[in-house]
Amino acid sequence: MGLSKTEEFTKTQNELAALAKALGHPARIAIVQYLIKTRVCVCGDIVDELPLSQSTVSQHLKELKKVGLIKGNIEGPSVCYCIDEKVWNRAKKMIGELFEAYQTQNCC
Amino acid sequence: MGLSKTEEFTKTQNELAALAKALGHPARIAIVQYLIKTRVCVCGDIVDELPLSQSTVSQHLKELKKVGLIKGNIEGPSVCYCIDEKVWNRAKKMIGELFEAYQTQNCC
DNA sequence: CTACTATATCGTAAAATTACGATGAATGTT
DNA sequence: AACATTCATCGTAATTTTACGATATAGTAG
Numbered sequence: 001m002g003l004s005k006t007e008e009f010t011k012t013q014n015e016l017a018a019l020a021k022a023l024g025h026p027a028r029i030a031i032v033q034y035l036i037k038t039r040v041c042v043c044g045d046i047v048d049e050l051p052l053s054q055s056t057v058s059q060h061l062k063e064l065k066k067v068g069l070i071k072g073n074i075e076g077p078s079v080c081y082c083i084d085e086k087v088w089n090r091a092k093k094m095i096g097e098l099f100e101a102y103q104t105q106n107c108c
Numbered sequence: 109m110g111l112s113k114t115e116e117f118t119k120t121q122n123e124l125a126a127l128a129k130a131l132g133h134p135a136r137i138a139i140v141q142y143l144i145k146t147r148v149c150v151c152g153d154i155v156d157e158l159p160l161s162q163s164t165v166s167q168h169l170k171e172l173k174k175v176g177l178i179k180g181n182i183e184g185p186s187v188c189y190c191i192d193e194k195v196w197n198r199a200k201k202m203i204g205e206l207f208e209a210y211q212t213q214n215c216c
Numbered sequence: 217c218t219a220c221t222a223t224a225t226c227g228t229a230a231a232a233t234t235a236c237g238a239t240g241a242a243t244g245t246t
Numbered sequence: 247a248a249c250a251t252t253c254a255t256c257g258t259a260a261t262t263t264t265a266c267g268a269t270a271t272a273g274t275a276g
Binding site: 005006008009010013016017018021022023024025026028030032033036039040041051052072073075081082092095098100101102104105107108 | 112113114116117118121122124125126128129130131132133134135136137138140141144147149159160179180181183188189190191193196199200203204206207208209210212213215216
Binding site: 025027056060077 | 232233234235236237242243244
């Protein structure tokens with residue numbers, strides 16, 4: 001079916017999954033790494049940096065914007081993208097908590 | 109195409125993306141949360157816990173096993189799943205570093 | 217050995233993802 | 247006004263994902 005039954009899971013589970021999913025592609029990892037590294041963040045620079053076409057990069061940017069991890073401000077003819085601090089920190093906290101929750105347990 | 113051009117990205121980018129992708133579904137978040145919470149970890153219990161069919165749960169377990177986040181040990185007729193500490197900690201470190209790398213920057 | 221239980225795998229269908237070129241919209245330049 | 251630049255969106259194709267029922271496999275019990 002290809003459709004996840006999101007209604008059946010908790011809000012937290014869905015939010016965590018959405019954030020992880022947004023980062024679940026090497027191009028999108030590359031984009032956030034690039035945005036973190038460079039202070040400047042014009043869309044065209046990202047396109048130059050990635051081995052993908054302009055339209056594909058635009059699509060990946062849209063995915064990241066959808067979950068709020070990045071935001072874009074129009075600056076004349078171009079668009080300045082950057083990490084959205086609030087959402088980034090929220091994701092950091094949520095994902096961090098998920099990983100912290102695990103304590104070594106000698107299971108099977 | 110639906111095929112990511114993994115060859116074009118760094119090993120780290122691909123590994124991070126694969127880990128994030130594995131966690132990019134609410135059912136798989138629910139599975140790891142459940143494995144963390146309960147000391148016991150029989151597959152059937154996970155199926156009972158989730159609003160999905162046995163075969164679908166098995167598929168999700170396979171995805172998590174593929175990236176190594178969990179491992180399954182055969183115990184008689186059933187299978188005991190649990191977090192793989194090594195991979196879990198590696199993922200925690202890698203994802204943690206990605207999030208730590210960002211420092212507040214007054215961009216656009 | 218037969219029957220039962222637990223899990224994986226197969227087959228399949230619907231939907232989503234990834235990717236690209238082409239087109240469109242908005243802004244800036246000449 | 248005409249044109250170039252920047253980016254988003256549309257149309258489209260291949261592939262992957264999600265999901266389920268049915269079937270296969272392996273172990274346990276009787």
